[in-house]
Amino acid sequence: MLKDITLGQYYQTDSILHRSDPRVKLTGTLIYIVVLFVAQNIWGYALAAVFLAVMIALSKVPVKFMLKGMRSIAFLITLTVVFNLFMTPGEVIWSFYKLKITAEGLKMAARMAIRLIFLIMGSNIMTLTTTPGELTDGLESLLSPFKVFHAPVHEIAMMMSIALRFIPILMEETDKIMKAQMARGASFDEGNIIERAKSLVPLLVPLFVSAFRRASDLALAMEARCYRGGDKRTRMKPLRYKVSDYVAYGVLIMLLAASIALRICL
Amino acid sequence: MSLEFRNVSYEYESAGSGYSRALDNIDLKIEDGVFYGLIGHTGSGKSTLVQHMNGLLHPTQGEVWCDGVNLADKSVNMRLLRSQVGLVFQYPEHQLFETTVFNDVCFGPRNMGLTEDEIKMRAEDALKQVGISEDMWKLSPFDLSGGQKRRVAIAGVLAMHPKILVLDEPTAGLDPGGRDDILDQISFLHEKNKMTVVLISHSMEDVAKYADRIVVMNKGRIIYNDVPMQVFEHVEELEEMGLSAPQVTYIMKKLRDKGYPIDKSVITIDEAVEEIMRMTGGKMHA
Incomplete structure (x- = not known):
């Protein structure tokens, strides 16, 4: 059940996207x-679709694996579509009691669904091909100009990498706690909304206790190895651009230019 | 209450590398009133196997039958099944959540929909059975020591009055004293209530001392399912699987090889002492 969530996971394989610089991938996602x-018209979306398809092919991540990640956000997409479908005012093409579907609503719903799906798949490609470590290194490097304003860039990056690192651990733990409570007759999918919320207590209490314990263990382990924050810290793998990364930046700029051109000219 | 695995296989999807087989063609019958020791190396499929016993996992192939009912059947009352096949997980931290020890033990019986009096009675009984004294009942479960937490966790399952008690490494991380205490108590419950027990462990010593039958697992398969004496005959095979026979059986084997008429059924230290006494005519201390 929980292990079906592939969002934010890293997929281990070797591809051009896996090897490229995390800064390129972050900028690319943006x-x-x-x-x-x-994108305003069909051509804009076509361009985005083609780019996404090429990226999926380059990433060597099985399409099935990516789609499985999408399943967990199906609800969000459905909700967006339903709201847009019924709430957009305009020319009514179908009505049932107080529910009305308008032509504008139909258009809007389709557009939002496509945007959401593409957006999530796009950022999914980034996390699937970038290890959490690379991701935060890239983020820290991209945000480093803000250090001038005394923004705690290194600390933010460190917190992010710890958070990412603990997602799979906490998910596994959630699964184990759920099973331990189900073995005592607990049920997490029965009853009305209040009963369901109550049934989460036996799950959340052990999970929080364990998360706090892990946090203090980790802090202790970091201090034991003399962690002192970002100043003068060197890296084992400093980020360095390769030729292919500059080419990738070129492609990204062309993509942006093409989409703006499509909007203005068509 | 009979529990039967018929040709059970379980596969799960592991990120990136396709499917892994955790259980491979398991045939196993859990008989009433027997103390089983389930032994295997880390990753041999022990935990996956026991999660099939109370329907937390369902086989991808094959069937698990309980009293003539297939557990994969939609009509199975999972709550009832889980109260009858009590599964205690390895880490008590994964289940303790209430404000007091007593309330935590009440959680299982309360989920069964019993009356408040019955719940209280069962919780009191269960806590006494695992040796948690009354002055600890109002403490927070998080203030207990590791061994005490484990007892409370076991009490939380015992309070549901299971017919089969399954324990996943109940002694991991405990000191030798605490380990013996817990195992003795489980053994006592087994004797007194004629409860069926399935004890997962990787300590051959523990299992040799308490189990009537030993089930050895390796790479998702059952390799041996026999009385301890017969299983420990296969010392070389056990070692190949990263397991071992109890240390005392090695000494007994050496003595047998030297020509001493030692019985093969000797598998615990107490029995070994007795056997050597018998052989020397009780003159050990003379």
Whole structure:
């Protein structure tokens, strides 16, 4: 049940995307999101779709694995579609009691669904091909200009990497706690909303206790190894751009330019 | 209450590398009133196997039958099944959550929908059975020592009055004293209530001392399912699986090889002492 969530997971394999610099992938994801919101007509979305397809092919991550991750957000997408479908005012094309579907609503719903799916798949490709360590290194490096304003960039990056690192551990633990409580007759999918919320107590209490214990253990282990924050810390694998990374930046700029051109000209 | 595995296999999807087989064609019958020791190396499928016993996992192939009912059947009352096949997980930290020890033990019986009096009575009984004295009942379960937490966790399952008690390494991480205490208590419950017990362990010593039958697992398969004496005959095979026979059986084997007429049924230290006494005509201390 919980292990079906593949969002934010790393998929181990060797591909161009896996080898490229995390800063390129982070910037790329950002540009891709901009492209999605710049897109206004069918050609804009087609461009985004083609780019996404090429990236999935390059990442060597099985499409099945990616789609499985999408299943967990199916509810979110359905909700968005339903709201847009019924709540957008305009020319009514179908009505049932107080429910009305408008042409504008139909358009809006389709657009939002496509945007959401592409957006999540796009950022999913980044996390699937980048280890959490690389990701935070990249983020720290990209945000380092803000150090001028005394922003705690290193600390934020460290917190992010710890959070990412603990997602699989806490998920596994949640699974074990659920099983231990189910063995005592607990049930997590019965009753009305209040009963369900109550049934989470036996799950959340052990989970929080364990999370706090892990946090203090980790802090102790870091202090025992003289961790002192970001100042003058060197890296085992410093980030260095390769030629292919500059090419990738070029491609990304072209993508952005193309999408803007498509919006203006068509 | 009979429990039967018929040709059970269980596969799970592991990230990236396709399917892994945790259980491979398991055939096993859990007989009433027997103390089973389930032994295997880490990753041999022991924990996966016992999670099939109370329907937390369902086989990908094959069937698990309980009293003539297939557990994969939609009509099976899982709550009832789980109260009859009581499974205690390895880490008590994964189940203790209430404000007091007593309330925590009440959780299982309360889920069974019993009356408040019955719940209280069962919790009191269970706590006494595992040797948690009354002055600890109002403490927070998080303030207990490791051994005490484990007892409370076991009490939490015992309070449901299971017919089969399954324990996943109940002694991991305990000091020798605490370990013997817990195992003695489980053994006592087995004797007194004629309860069926399945004890997962990787200590051959523990299992040799308490179990009527030993089930040895390796790479998702059952390799041996026999009385301890017969299983410990296969010392070389056990060692190949990263297991071993109890240390005393090695001495007994050496003595037998030297020509001493030692009985093969000797598998615990007490029995070994007795056997050597018998052989020397009780003149050990003379």
